[in-house]
């Protein structure tokens with residue numbers, strides 16, 4: 350996998366945010382992101398060393414493009430997999446939440462309520 354594979358990323362930055370799959374929904378928190386993500390530019394600030402600097406950062410592979418449920422339909426890799434009839438994860442409705450606007454109760458509880466909205 351080389352440059353051509355990496356160029357499929359549209360640099361939307363959505364996969365660098367906190368996210369959860371909840372039934373038929375993929376919920377992405379636009380107020381919470383990886384410590385190395387710059388929300389102004391939507392770029393990774395440690396791109397070249399991202400896999401050594403960030404434990405949670407995982408390389409995009411063919412298998413993830415095909416099966417990973419946490420990637421939005423708009424992701425360039427998902428689009429690639431779908432165009433080759435290789436996308437096997439369910440289509441999920443994308444829902445954005447803003448955790449900073451949620452009531453400051455127990456964090457899981459307020460996310461749960463946001464999912465019900």
Ligand code: SF4
Pocket residue numbers: 364365383384385386387392393394395396399400403405406407
């Ligand atoms: S380290 Fe990985 S998850 Fe974090 S901002 Fe960079 S690309 Fe995104």
Ligand code: SF4
Pocket residue numbers: 357358359360361362363364365409420421423424425426
């Ligand atoms: S969701 Fe897909 S297109 Fe968007 S930044 Fe992540 S890998 Fe790139």
